[in-house]
Amino acid sequence: MRLTVHDIARVANVSQATVSKVLNNYSGVKESTRKKVTDAIEELKFTPDSVARSMVTNKTNTLGLIVGDISNPFFAESAKIIIGKAQEKGYDVIISNTDHDDENLENAIQTLISKRVDGIIISSISRSSMRIKKLHENGFPIVLYNSRVEGDSSNSVVLDNYRGAVLAVDHLVDLGHQDIAFIAGPTKYLTTYERYLGYREALEKHGLDLNNAHVYDGEYDYRKVYDFSYNLLSSPDRPTSFFATSDQMALAVMDAAASRKISIPQELSVVGFDNMSISANAYIGLTTVSQQKENMAELALKKLISLIEKTESDAISIQLSLKPELIVRKTTSTPYKE
Amino acid sequence: MRLTVHDIARVANVSQATVSKVLNNYSGVKESTRKKVTDAIEELKFTPDSVARSMVTNKTNTLGLIVGDISNPFFAESAKIIIGKAQEKGYDVIISNTDHDDENLENAIQTLISKRVDGIIISSISRSSMRIKKLHENGFPIVLYNSRVEGDSSNSVVLDNYRGAVLAVDHLVDLGHQDIAFIAGPTKYLTTYERYLGYREALEKHGLDLNNAHVYDGEYDYRKVYDFSYNLLSSPDRPTSFFATSDQMALAVMDAAASRKISIPQELSVVGFDNMSISANAYIGLTTVSQQKENMAELALKKLISLIEKTESDAISIQLSLKPELIVRKTTSTPYKE
DNA sequence: AATGTTATAGAATACGTATTCGAAACAATT
């Protein structure tokens, strides 16, 4: 038995319309009647039904957040910020987890839209997605987080991934490394692709050859990356360093090194990407490229809200690219000479 | 311009009611007209409006998930499972993050209910909450995850926390430790409180005294736990081991030990609680009590769905308590003798 | 051909709220 505005109207002895007006802080209602209504609301502990409300206002005060893997600390930490800021602004957020599957993403968008969310933040979207373009052209409020689609000018907030990769490679080369293995991850994402480009061109800049056998471009799977690294570290011409485009994958590399009894950083240097909070731990101490989640997440949410509430001209869509920062800890050093 | 059933009705040359019937797979509609309708739906790419649908069916196909801190891997990994299973069953999930604040939790419940979610999973709720009791009595579908409320028989899925703590202490005592510091966390949660009881009674069982100066019962804050541990490790009668009721807090302890140049496990043994995935990493190798998130999360979701869909008598409410398991890795050993 | 029976479609209504618009009550001005 859910209470409705009619119940309130009855006990306050006013019309339903009046109740609705005080609920929405209308100006044209006398103080005395407003009091009658608020008293009734108080007494019956009434809360308006958001569904019915959405029905007529065409607003749900709900956002969609689509991520590839919520258990990945980068996404989890980003989600926390986004949820927090959204709550401050009066929005709830529905999280969809795609497991990095394009079809799941397609479905997630579909159901979020049919649920009439007011806007969507998408991370982990293929750089070639056509769907987003259409949504964007339809004027649906959407912002890409940590991803971007080729040939599309949707709002997006990303790191300068290219630059980030260059920073990492420069650091390793400066230390004296000539052979830098690369855990690229799936290059269908523009972010990872750009990191790949950064890696490639930084190598070129330093006059180093790119060895395809030392590049992993499969999915972000702990086990697979572990196996790849283990094999590579068992080969005669094993690399002196690894650059992984995710801290989690860097940990997989470190795990493999430990299994092979190769010590870090004496015998192997490792650089990650993300700076997830655990990477700072004394027992990990991972050298990594910082993603600036806090800034990125906050900017993405702000942009989305302003698109929804039309606080700024929606004509201009921004493509923010934040500056990465290399955080040197203890997994990198000059290469081991025998 | 959102399409409605009326648009479909018009192009299919039938009534709105008929369209609705084919959408819901009614029996009484001729094959030929069904075809007309599905064709029209196909052609216009129509998707029904969930809000309007919820309005009349009184179902939103949306669940609420309230967590204390989504960036905590335990919750993130649990959330992933819950979201995945929910999606399989056709539900989306709204995540609320309370930052372990009771008022935020209160508000989260409020807005979730006003959004008419079909059910709620709550973790991180004080063992004394009155709110849940009322919800439960009202018959609102709700299940507690990794938490329980005193004197309430709401459905819940937890680990046998008491037993888990006993396992940890037994392990340390078996190794020869006599002085086991304890990072309890906030004992307002029944889970942490039960771990505290387990710790206390296990000590007693072994004839060891409980030293209050060696017990931390503040909030789960990395920095605070770090400071507490650092200080304790600097004192003359420093403990030979730590038992932390969360892997994350165990990491804080390890960090503090590293700063004090105390080696683990030679000079200090550490046991955690949760078995978050990173704890298995070679560079962490944390001995810990496994929470069995996968089972717990799946059971919690299943129970919630069955409450919502009334697949079983809702009279019986279950309080599941899973068996913990100690996972011994490399942060524990016999105490150091000088 | 008439009647009975069944399969099918549509008109009407409900869900709970926001909002417009006209009416009524009241205040202010002459």
Place this chain on the structure above:
DNA sequence: AATTGTTTCGAATACGTATTCTATAACATT
């Protein structure tokens, strides 16, 4: 007291769907 202006309130309607119930069409049976 009459007029005008101003508040304040409520009746009516819309939002997009599901569902009941009635009407009709189609068909079968005699």
